[in-house]
Amino acid sequence: MNYQGKIYRPWIEANSLLIQTTLGCTHNKCTFCDMFREKRFGIRTLEDIFNDIDEARQLFPYVGSIFLIDGNVLALKTVFLLKVIEKIRSSFGECSKISLYAGLNDFRRKSVSELTELKQAGLTMAYSGLESGHPEILKWVKKGLTPEQALIGMEHAKAAGIEVLLSFIFGLGGKERSCEHIAETTRLLNLMEPEEVAPMALAVQPGTELAKEIVAGEFIQATPLQILEEEKYLLENLTDFNTFYWGDHGNNIVSSKGRLPEHREAFLEKIDHAIATHPVTRQEVLKTFAW
Secondary structure (H helix, E strand, C coil), rough: CCCCCCCCCCCHHCCCCCEEEEECCCCCCCCCCCCCCCCCCCCHHHHHHHHHHHHHHCCCCCCCCEECCCCCHHCCHHHHEEEEHHHHHHCCCCCCCCEEEEEEHHHHHHHHHHHHHHHHHHHCEEEEECCCCCCCHHHCCCCCCCCCHHHHHHHHHHHCCCEEEEEEEECCCCCCHHHHHHHHHHHHHHHHHCCEEEECCCCCCCHHHHHHHCCCCCCCCCHHHHHHHHHHHHHCCCCCCCEEEEECCCCCCCCCEEEEEECHHHHHHHHHHHHHHHHHHHHCCCCCCCC
């Protein structure tokens, strides 16, 4: 397999075969992210992608799930992506899940008919970063996305039947905008009703623009207590749409995983217990690991 540069995949895809389809990210400007800083966005040739698929077929007798990397693979032209998916399906008849990274703007820019084609070809799921539902915070972190655009992107995905896991970041509003951040994020999630959600505590990546803002005093990190209170607000105020909650990221203070709304009360009990007893609540900054 011919991987180029740093390779990232969601922790949920730990057992999936990774097929590198793009290099880097088309946006690559978010102040908190350094995943693809060393790469310029590029598209691998179909020949190279197909060679990797053929090699993987020889290496692995069974592949149940495949994840396409790097960054927003859905930015590819639909015809190109259809060829990749069709090659996967013809090579791995046993594969029941094909997923990828996709920006909500990528969903928005494709027509529902294009997305439906991809769904029918075999694309089952996409991972999209929402990060925040607050328009000013989205602008501050240079996400290149508005809440209105996020809604349209989700509408396109739902119309095509492609499941979306939305990730967002506790603490992204900092100390001053913690309440605004989680209130607007929760409000937007209730409108979007994603099939799965993955909240994670803010992890400051060395060398990023956000890290420099912290050193300069332009961004004051939310306290661990505020991060727990954000998660409590989220769980208390999500409406009863059916979703899977991946709250078990390694940087989260409390690990919770399961369906909502069924497990809401159990998750809230864990948060309340942490707020009352966890020693991290006496710290000013949550210590996290770089990605």
